[in-house]
Amino acid sequence: xxxxxxxxxxxxxxxxxxxxxxxxxxxxxxxxxxxxxxxxxxxxxxxxxxxxxxxxxxxxxxxxxxxxxxxxxxxxxxxxxxxxxxxxxxxxxxxxxxxxxxxxxxxxxxxxxxxxxxxxxxxxxxxxxxxxxxxxxxxxxxxxxxxxxxxxxxxxxxxxxxxxxxxxxxxxxxxxxxxxxxxxxxxxxxxxxxxxxxxxxxxxxxxxxxxxxxxxxxxxxxxxxxxxxxxxxxxxxxxxxxxxxxxxxxxxxxxxxxxxxxxxxxxxxxxxxxxxxxxxxxxxxxxxxxxxxxxxxxxxxxxxxxxxxxxxxxxxxxxxxxx
Numbered sequence: 001x002x003x004x005x006x007x008x009x010x011x012x013x014x015x016x017x018x019x020x021x022x023x024x025x026x027x028x029x030x031x032x033x034x035x036x037x038x039x040x041x042x043x044x045x046x047x048x049x050x051x052x053x054x055x056x057x058x059x060x061x062x063x064x065x066x067x068x069x070x071x072x073x074x075x076x077x078x079x080x081x082x083x084x085x086x087x088x089x090x091x092x093x094x095x096x097x098x099x100x101x102x103x104x105x106x107x108x109x110x111x112x113x114x115x116x117x118x119x120x121x122x123x124x125x126x127x128x129x130x131x132x133x134x135x136x137x138x139x140x141x142x143x144x145x146x147x148x149x150x151x152x153x154x155x156x157x158x159x160x161x162x163x164x165x166x167x168x169x170x171x172x173x174x175x176x177x178x179x180x181x182x183x184x185x186x187x188x189x190x191x192x193x194x195x196x197x198x199x200x201x202x203x204x205x206x207x208x209x210x211x212x213x214x215x216x217x218x219x220x221x222x223x224x225x226x227x228x229x230x231x232x233x234x235x236x237x238x239x240x241x242x243x244x245x246x247x248x249x250x251x252x253x254x255x256x257x258x259x260x261x262x263x264x265x266x267x268x269x270x271x272x273x274x275x276x277x278x279x280x281x282x283x284x285x286x287x288x289x290x291x292x293x294x295x296x297x298x299x300x301x302x303x304x305x306x307x308x309x310x311x312x313x314x315x316x317x318x319x320x321x322x323x
Contacts, residue, residue: 007178007210008040008063013072015058019281030280032058034234035072037307040178045204045211047225049218049255053280055234056214057101060182063212064096065089076178094124097171101183103163107155113166114151117141120173140169145199161192168199172207182214197224218252219259227313230255233280233288241313248310248321250293287319295320 013036021027033055040046048056061067063074065081074081076096081089097120100106107116114137121128128136138148144165155163164184171179181200185193201224204211215221221228228240230252238249247253254273275292278284287293290300299319307317 005041006039007042007077008212009075010036010038010063011073011075012037013059013062013074014070015055015062015067016070028281031070031234031283032280033062034283036231036234036236038229038236038239040210040212041227041313042210043208044226045213045224046227046229047213047215047221048229048231049215049221050231051255052216054231056216056231057182059231060098060180060212060214064093064098064180066098090124094120094174095176096178096180097174097176098180098182099164099167099171099184102187103160103167104155104187106167107163107170109155111155112151113141113146113153113155113158116155116166117151117170117173120170124174126174136173140172143172143203144169159192160188161195164188164192164196165199168196168203172203175207176209178210178212180212180214183216184213185220186216193220200224217259218255233278233283235288235317236307236315237289237317239307239313239315241311245314246322248316248323249289249318250295250322251289253322287317295322 013033014031015033017030017032019028019030036059048059050056058067062069065074069082076092079092081092084092111119117137117140118128118133137151141148141150146162146165146169150158150162158166184200185196188196197220200211203209213221213225218228222240226242229236230238230240230249232251238247238252240247240252247256273292278288278291284290284301286299286301286303287296287305290296293300297320303319305317305319307315309315
């Protein structure tokens with residue numbers, strides 16, 4: 001993959017959080033995101049998947065610089081976001097937006113739908129006259145499949161799916177090229193989830209958008225995304241290029257094995273992982289998954305495996321990958 005194909009590039013991105021020192025304990029540091037290097041191809045959907053606490057949402061916020069990096073850099077269309085001043089960053093943020101996980105808290109309950117959708121224009125100081133305001137709101141409501149009459153509604157009058165559509169409309173208001181979707185369907189009913197995913201797919205194809213899609217559901221990510229990034233305890237352990245690529249990392253295989261098939265004729269026995277998840281405050285010198293991996297050797301406990309390219313848009317960090 002060439003640099004020209006990547007809209008967003010992460011280079012050794014790291015974010016540390018620390019706990020306060022107590023009377024009986026010293027200050028401890030946890031790396032929520034640990035030296036992540038990744039390219040997000042332009043015009044494609046890149047999914048990030050992993051268990052709760054693996055660093056997915058922290059990564060999403062680092063990409064948009066909603067929180068500051070501890071080290072490393074984020075490059076958007078060739079521009080290093082970590083070096084930009086606040087005014088320059090705010091201007092560039094017109095090209096990148098975020099759709100949050102919880103539609104119930106993402107919209108101010110005092111705002112009408114129209115005011116919520118127009119909020120990005122106010123933040124960016126992009127004024128619209130009265131005629132263009134109504135036309136733009138109607139256009140955005142059309143794009144997300146909502147009636148024009150909902151412009152005067154308040155959040156408490158909407159369903160969860162409708163609120164998430166308003167959140168998507170707000171994200172599209174300034175015509176960005178890049179959207180970060182932080183588990184946008186996690187708080188919705190299954191039937192509504194399918195509608196939101198279909199809407200996002202249609203918008204991506206129609207507008208040529210680039211998505212970074214965060215989820216804990218590997219099945220959904222493999223269905224929806226062009227590239228799948230698997231994280232474990234803050235690190236990328238595998239990158240898959242499509243839903244046809246077979247996982248080589250044992251953690252990815254365990255995630256896939258934990259997904260049940262909807263067909264009752266295809267029931268399977270789930271093999272549970274054994275061992276304890278290492279403390280993020282006390283990282284091990286070797287592979288973080290070694291204590292739970294059935295193929296772990298002494299090398300895995302002493303030497304951290306590098307993320308090695310295994311083909312176009314394929315990579316795995318494992319001393320003993322599956323074949």
